[in-house]
Amino acid sequence: MSINSLKITIVVLLVSFAGLRMVSGQSALDLRINEVLVENNSNYVDDFGEHSPWIEIFNSAYNSVDIGGLYLTDDLSNPTKYRIARGQQITLIPPRSYLVFWANNQPSHGIRHLNFVLQEGKTIALYDANGRTLIDSVTIPYSMQPDITYGRKVDGGDVWVNLAKSTPGANNDTEFHPLAADKFLEVDPSGSGMAFVAMTVVFTALAILFVFFKNLSRVLKMDMSKQRIARTLAKARLGRDTEGAVDKPETEEEFNVSGEVNAAIAMTLYLYSAELHDAENTVLTINKVSRTYSPWSSKIYGLRKSPN
Amino acid sequence: MGGSGSFFSFVVEQITQFLSYTAFANLTSGHLIMIVIGLIFIYLAIAKEYEPMLLVPIGFGILIGNIAFTPGLKLGIYETGSVLNYLYFGVMQGLYPPLIFLGIGAMTDFSALISNPKLILIGAAAQFGIFGAYAIALALGFSPAEAGAIGIIGGADGPTAIFLSSKLAPDLMGAIAISAYSYMALVPVIQPPIMKLLTSKKERVIRMKPPRAVSKQEKIFFPIAGLLLTTFLVPSGLPLLGMLFFGNLLKESGVTKRLADTAKGSLIDIVTIxxxxxxxxxxxxxxxxTPQSVKIFLLGAFSFVIATTAGVLFVKFFNLFLKEGNKINPLIGNSGVSAVPDSARVSQVVGLQYDRTNYLLMHAMGPNVAGVIGSAVAAGILLSFLS
Known part of the structure; x- marks a missing residue:
């Protein structure tokens, strides 16, 4: 491998790696701590009928992500405080779905029951399976009200607020948002707006292609020998004297040799080469073929006489 | 005697039950109408050779789908677990259309487009048919998502219509697909009168310069640049455009002949079936x-008319800015719809009627393949706006 190709390979690998770091991998890194409830008096009950504090994890990816093997903690100095059991069906979070953990310090109640209790002022963190990579964390503010959850305003978003409705295992954003299609119907009942916007985009997309390919042939610097042939042909066609003529810059039309012209040239060359043969003298020689008679070669003597 | 009597009544009961399961017992007038439609499709395909590759499978599929049966036996295409339902999965999930596009890419020569890039814009203009039908569908009471799925019939691209309707209006997919393919088959009937109506005699005999030779480099660049330039703007068109350009790269690269042969041969044949x-x-x-299907059929015809009109008028408008000698024959304007190569063939046939030495086929192939790209882009836009 030459030095240059080695450099190129390294650059490509670095760019790819940077891309991997920047773009979410649709993996455990897409999990988010989405909503927490510290003081549960009359809120959601666990599978033992108890009102326990809870933490909701949201899978922001568009594929299922297994949270098994990851760590939840309320102590950043101890990232591996609670290891979520792996190999369980329940730990596989479907796309854009949720899993609720009970922070009641009762791990014997099941894998969704943590070995710590949620407290105000504490930082809750989710660590990757290596126990070092921090995936997400949130610091619970002081003065949390009973049964009022603290969560992201929009699932997976950056803004944390006290939510008007607690939504364990459901979308935090409970306000009504009309679908894009409904908005179109409301704002653009005739469809003319859609036609205008969409046709602009279609034209833009294809106009970009047009501009690109309009200039591509020039950019590629097409085979110069072909261009030379094209120039000669164009000049010949225009009846110019090629000898001593001043070379003017050729127009695009002269560069562009059509397939038909190429085919005609190829056919001419083929016919010319097929017709081509050695020069011959033009003397026509006529030899007289003499047939001398011999009874030895006559078939008639080899046949029997027919019976009378 | 009592035993034989009960046996006899058992046999009668079984025969009666069997008869109740037959198609004769379950037949309705609707089934009969659909069977007749299926037969017409098969007739058009075999006798008239209108899109036989599509109309024979669709026509026979209509017959299969309209054999009346008793529900619950896992026979119908809509019954979970039936064989037909498994095969239908590829339609419902939008799996087949991108595979068809892969094959189309592998069998399409974009040289005509590359040699005369301004023809790309005709492919864009013809997409007006989609949005004209969208507006009318809204006026007829369809929801925006349904109107978008119906409008795409105007793109004259069966796979695109199926892909988009499977996402936006799965309930209407059957009617939309049948409508799209029917009108694609009827392109030689629908388009010529509009083309003749909108053009003058002088315009119809415009001669266009023969397309220049396109280098291999340009042909290789086309699918790569085409993908990047279109999908960066409309990522939602990725399934269709990605496969289209990928198939074309397989063809043009020259080093993946086996893959290209499979894509444009066995694979596209299997998926088409x-x-x-x-x-x-x-x-x-x-x-x-349903009444909705009838409306969809009417809207489909309307969208084809608008698309053809827009394509022809756009060329006439475009000619105002082109120098003498560089003008485009407006008879290729109809080819902006993506019914490849039928609409290009229509340009050729109509062109020859007015000048027996003016061959428009290669020129019409430019907007024709641009129409494939344009309709996929339009589908992407509708998908991103309305889903």
């Missing part, structure tokens, strides 16, 4: 014969 048959079978009279 499955797609055509299941789309045809999805037209069960009970779900298909």
């Amino acid at each position: 499955l797609l055509g048959l299941t789309v045809g079978a999805s037209t069960q009279a009970t779900t298909f014969l």
Whole structure:
């Protein structure tokens, strides 16, 4: 491998790696701590009928992500405080779905029951399976009200607020948002707006292609020998004297040799080469073929006489 | 005697039950109408050779889908677990259309487009048909998502219509697909009168310069640049455009001949069979014969008319800015719809009627393949706006 190709390979690998770091991998890194409830008096009950504090994890990816093997903690100095059991069906979070953990310090109640209790002022963190990579964390503010959850305003978003409705295992954003299609119907009942916007985009997309390919042939610097042939042909066609003529810059039309012209040239060359043969003298020689008679070669003597 | 009597009544009961399961017992007038439609499709395909590769599977699929049966036996295409339902999965999930596009990419020569890039814009203009039909569908009371799925019939691209309707209006997919393919087959009937109506005699005999030779480099650049330039703007068109340009790269690279041969041969044939048959079978009279389907058929015809009109008028408009000698024959304007190569063939046939030495086919192929790209882009836009 030459030095240059080695450099190129390294650059490509670095760019790819940077891309991997920047773009979410649709993996455990897409999990988010989405909503927490510290003081549960009359809120959601666990599978033992108890009102326990809870933490909701949201899978922001568009594929299922297994949270098994990851760590939840309320102590950043101890990232591996609670290891979520792996190999369980329940730990596989479907796309854009949720899993609720009970922070009641009762791990014997099941894998969704943590070995710590949620407290105000504490930082809750989710660590990757290596126990070092921090995936997400949130610091619970002081003065949390009973049964009022603290969560992201929009699932997976950056803004944390006290939510008007607690939504364990459901979308935090409970306000009504009309679908894009409904908005179109409301704002653009005739469809003319859609036609205008969409046709602009279609034209833009294809106009970009047009501009690109309009200039591509020039950019590629097409085979110069072909261009030379094209120039000669164009000049010949225009009846110019090629000898001593001043070379003017050729127009695009002269560069562009059509397939038909190429085919005609190829056919001419083929016919010319097929017709081509050695020069011959033009003397026509006529030899007289003499047939001398011999009874030895006559078939008639080899046949029997027919019976009378 | 008592034993033989009970046996006899048992046999009668079984025969009666068997008869109740037959198609004769379950037949409705709707089934009969659909069977007749299926037969017409097959007739058009075999006798008239209108899109036979599509109309034979679809027509026969209509027959299969309209054999009346007793529900619950896992026979119908809409019954979970039936064989037809499994085959229909590729339609419902939008799996088949991108595979068809892969094959189309592998068999399409974009040289005509590359040699004369301004023809690309005709492919854009013809997409007006989609949005004209969208507006009318809204006026007829369809929801925006349904109107978008119906409008795409105007793109004259069966796979695109199926892909978009599977996402936006799955309930209407059968009617939309049948409508799209029917009108694609009828392109030689629908387009010529509009083309003749909108052009003058002088315009019809415009001669265009023969396309220049396109280098291999340009042909290789086309799918790569085409993908990047279109999908960066409309990522939602990725399934269709990605496969289209990928198939074209397989063809033009020259080093993947086997893959290109498979994509444009066995693969597209298999997918066409499955797609055509299941789309045809999805037209069960009970779900298909509704007033909505009739409206969709009317809208489909309307969208084809608008698309053809827009394409021809755009060329006339474009000619105002072109120098003498560089003008475009407006008879290729109809080819902006993506019914490849039928609409290009229509340009050729109509062109020859007015000048027997003016061959427009190669020129018309430019906007024709641009129409494939344009309709996929339009589908992407509708998907991103309305889903």
